[in-house]
Amino acid sequence: xxxxxxxPTAPSPARQRKERLDRGIKVRSEDIYALNSWRELAYLLxxxxxxxxxxLLLGFGAPLYWQRVLLxxxxxxxxxxxxxxxxxxxxxxxxxxxxxxVGAYIAGILNHYFGITPFxxxxxxxxxxxxxxxxxxxxxxxxRGIYFAMVTxxxxxxxxxxxxxTKIFGGTEGISGLTPLPHHGLELFLIMAAFWxxxxxxxxxMTSDYGLxxxxxxxxxxxxxSAGLNIYRYKAQILFxxxxxxxxxxAFMTHAYxxxxxxxxxxxxxxxxxxxxxxxxxxxxxGPALGAFILVPLSELLRGFGGLRIVIYAVLxxxxxxxxxxxxxxxxxxxxxxFERWAEVxx
Amino acid sequence: xxxxxxxxxxxxxxxxxxxxxxxxxxxxxxGVANFAFGALYVTAGFLAWIGLNTLSLPYWVSAxxxxxxxxxxxxxxxxxxxxxxxxxxxxxxxATFGVGLALLELFRFLGFxxxxxxxxxxxxxxxxxxxxxxDSQRLLIVAMGAGLTAFLWxxxxxxxxxxxxxxxxxxxxxxxxxxxxxxxxxxxxVAFGAGYAAIAALVILPLGTIAVNExxxxxxxxxxxxxxxxxxxTLGVIVASFLIGMAQTLTAAYLGTHWMMIxxxxxxxxxxxxxxxGLFGSHKQLEERI
Numbered sequence: 001x002x003x004x005x006x007x008p009t010a011p012s013p014a015r016q017r018k019e020r021l022d023r024g025i026k027v028r029s030e031d032i033y034a035l036n037s038w039r040e041l042a043y044l045l046x047x048x049x050x051x052x053x054x055x056l057l058l059g060f061g062a063p064l065y066w067q068r069v070l071l072x073x074x075x076x077x078x079x080x081x082x083x084x085x086x087x088x089x090x091x092x093x094x095x096x097x098x099x100x101x102v103g104a105y106i107a108g109i110l111n112h113y114f115g116i117t118p119f120x121x122x123x124x125x126x127x128x129x130x131x132x133x134x135x136x137x138x139x140x141x142x143x144r145g146i147y148f149a150m151v152t153x154x155x156x157x158x159x160x161x162x163x164x165x166t167k168i169f170g171g172t173e174g175i176s177g178l179t180p181l182p183h184h185g186l187e188l189f190l191i192m193a194a195f196w197x198x199x200x201x202x203x204x205x206m207t208s209d210y211g212l213x214x215x216x217x218x219x220x221x222x223x224x225x226s227a228g229l230n231i232y233r234y235k236a237q238i239l240f241x242x243x244x245x246x247x248x249x250x251a252f253m254t255h256a257y258x259x260x261x262x263x264x265x266x267x268x269x270x271x272x273x274x275x276x277x278x279x280x281x282x283x284x285x286x287g288p289a290l291g292a293f294i295l296v297p298l299s300e301l302l303r304g305f306g307g308l309r310i311v312i313y314a315v316l317x318x319x320x321x322x323x324x325x326x327x328x329x330x331x332x333x334x335x336x337x338x339f340e341r342w343a344e345v346x347x
Numbered sequence: 348x349x350x351x352x353x354x355x356x357x358x359x360x361x362x363x364x365x366x367x368x369x370x371x372x373x374x375x376x377x378g379v380a381n382f383a384f385g386a387l388y389v390t391a392g393f394l395a396w397i398g399l400n401t402l403s404l405p406y407w408v409s410a411x412x413x414x415x416x417x418x419x420x421x422x423x424x425x426x427x428x429x430x431x432x433x434x435x436x437x438x439x440x441x442a443t444f445g446v447g448l449a450l451l452e453l454f455r456f457l458g459f460x461x462x463x464x465x466x467x468x469x470x471x472x473x474x475x476x477x478x479x480x481x482d483s484q485r486l487l488i489v490a491m492g493a494g495l496t497a498f499l500w501x502x503x504x505x506x507x508x509x510x511x512x513x514x515x516x517x518x519x520x521x522x523x524x525x526x527x528x529x530x531x532x533x534x535x536x537v538a539f540g541a542g543y544a545a546i547a548a549l550v551i552l553p554l555g556t557i558a559v560n561e562x563x564x565x566x567x568x569x570x571x572x573x574x575x576x577x578x579x580x581t582l583g584v585i586v587a588s589f590l591i592g593m594a595q596t597l598t599a600a601y602l603g604t605h606w607m608m609i610x611x612x613x614x615x616x617x618x619x620x621x622x623x624x625g626l627f628g629s630h631k632q633l634e635e636r637i
Binding site: 147313 | 380
């Protein structure tokens with residue numbers, strides 16, 4: 001009799017599936033008619049304005065220690081944005097520390113040996129760093145996938161060794177006693193401005209035709225080539241943009257810590273942006289930035305564990321890449337724009 | 348003087364061959380990226396050390412056990428991590444790199460740093476070659492290098508499993524239609540490569556101390572050899588190892604040991620500029636690379 005109960009042809013309970021539909025307010029606020037109602041305007045503005053306001057309040061309201069944490073969060077956020085920008089154009093970079101380090105060294109050298117003010121060295125460090133990194137990676141721009149990743153993995157390691165071997169720019173000791181930015185508030189404001197400009201600016205760029213070409217290079221570079229576009233020019237441009245963003249983070253951090261040395265090429269600066277991107281959600285720029293806002297304060301709380309931090313990043317990286325490839329940002333965005341319900345499956 | 352450099356350069360080349368063979372087997376012949384390779388190499392060294400010193404096992408138990416555990420770990424890594432992102436090359440790289448990083452930094456955190464972490468060498472015996480004294484450990488390295496290369500070459504050509512390794516890299520779907528269980532073959536390939544890494548570690552590490560940073564160096568060297576030689580080509584591995592190994596030794600002799608690391612990168616950059624498929628690479632690799 002038991003066999004009858006498990007008979008597969010017996011009528012089964014109503015089969016259901018989960019379906020996702022866009023929320024009404026999302027659809028209503030998609031075009032110009034959003035301007036008709038405050039609710040729809042608020043729906044559109046909240047995810048964009050709220051973080052800016054929150055960070056501003058947090059930055060100027062928190063105690064000094066947490067202000068510094070916020071500062072390094074934003075720096076890592078910029079690195080993560082720069083990583084994701086490259087990844088969206090099909091270039092996976094395992095050595096973000098290269099951009100960071102080159103920017104940091106240029107700003108540090110200009111300040112230490114020539115006594116130039118931080119207000120000049122930071123922009124020069126950013127642009128010069130972007131240029132140097134683009135030139136360094138120009139020969140390998142033709143490479144794809146893993147091969148590009150391998151070269152970027154090795155480059156910062158190599159520069160570290162060269163500095164160690166030749167003892168240039170302070171060698172293993174580094175250069176300390178650099179000029180700080182005049183005021184903590186100004187410092188914080190500057191990095192916030194840079195962070196939001198990079199985030200919203202690049203996000204906007206990715207929705208334009210130019211961004212479409214970049215995404216095309218990621219999806220199928222041969223197709224873009226056969227459309228008569230020179231993909232290497234696009235790749236070089238995006239490399240310069242990402243390099244400048246990363247180098248700005250480095251140049252800024254140099255003056256915030258008043259020190260530049262070999263640690264700027266350390267693995268932390270390469271692995272944390274990737275981990276942020278994996279946790280936050282790839283391909284949105286906002287996701288990696290959000291990931292940095294999760295990981296950096298977390299690592300600050302875990303400061304007692306010291307060397308275990310990289311282990312934790314690495315484990316998170318693996319868990320999110322393998323188990324939750326969607327990431328936090330995609331999840332949040334789905335919840336914000338869509339609702340779920342159970343629907344009958346028709347025969 | 349120069350004969351000495353040349354002989355030690357040759358030995359350094361065999362060290363590179365040993366290191367690169369396992370990586371080439373996994374990544375080149377079977378097409379599975381394993382960026383945890385360097386970490387597995389160091390893990391084997393520490394496992395053997397723990398077996399010898401903490402558990403006081405005899406060498407002939409501890410060493411094979413270390414090789415076995417490393418191979419099983421790598422197989423698990425493939426089953427638990429890589430299999431879930433198989434085919435997404437970038438995710439494969441990031442996930443395996445993350446595992447390797449976690450392993451290496453965990454060793455660093457647990458305090459496996461210092462001069463006491465050494466493995467026993469082959470004993471006080473040395474041979475004079477053209478007036479240059481070569482100690483027994485280095486002789487063992489050369490012998491093992493030759494033996495393992497020959498074994499791998501025969502294995503990938505004359506056994507079913509070995510031919511299956513090559514088949515899944517050439518065309519996975521065709522391999523499936525020919526009745527090859529690609530997932531199982533890939534698991535074995537990863538474990539096999541890790542076993543090679545472990546043997547290499549046991550033979551090479553007695554020359555110095557077991558250091559965490561060695562894991563990164565090994566990965567970079569193995570990558571350089573495989574890229575320069577052309578993936579999947581055993582002959583390519585040997586030729587590239589000798590080129591890079593000689594260049595490294597001569598650089599270390601005339602410029603200083605700090606510059607040794609740069610040789611690998613310069614070699615990679617040069618080969619990618621001049622001959623992107625590698626010295627012995629096929630056209631298929633050219634398509635994958637650029």
